[in-house]
Amino acid sequence: MYSFLLTLHSWTRWLVLIFGVWAIFRAVTGERTIWSKPDNISGASFVGSMHLQLLVGLILYFGVSPFGLQMMQQMGGAAMKDPSARFWGVEHITTMIIAAICAQVGRTLSKKAAPHSPADAHRKALIWYGIALVLVLLMIPWGMWNPARPLFRGI
Numbered sequence: 001m002y003s004f005l006l007t008l009h010s011w012t013r014w015l016v017l018i019f020g021v022w023a024i025f026r027a028v029t030g031e032r033t034i035w036s037k038p039d040n041i042s043g044a045s046f047v048g049s050m051h052l053q054l055l056v057g058l059i060l061y062f063g064v065s066p067f068g069l070q071m072m073q074q075m076g077g078a079a080m081k082d083p084s085a086r087f088w089g090v091e092h093i094t095t096m097i098i099a100a101i102c103a104q105v106g107r108t109l110s111k112k113a114a115p116h117s118p119a120d121a122h123r124k125a126l127i128w129y130g131i132a133l134v135l136v137l138l139m140i141p142w143g144m145w146n147p148a149r150p151l152f153r154g155i
Contacts, residue, residue, distance in 0.1 A: 035114030
């Protein structure tokens, strides 16, 4: 179960990145006179993939990962002094939750603004999706924190 969820979490990040770039592309190049179906679909895809990624990550962290349980037990002591443990135990999970919230806020605000001001809807989508995607890019373990983490994990 742990191996499957870790692989799913690893591969789902690519969906988040693809849908995030697509949503931002739609926000930048979308028609300013209307909020079209592709604008709505791109935002829904980005937010949906973020929610899936967050759900799998939380299940890993609080349920099946031996590292998540270990981090919770050591939170005040040694874990905060070790940069790798701090990254996985605090920074990664906290920032990804904030990124998912930003993506959801962007979708909600842009959908509410769309009937009144499509240009405002695109601007709000661009700002909030952009913040979410930057946070995700900062917290993906590209090898800076733990070189042993593969970009494409196999089962």
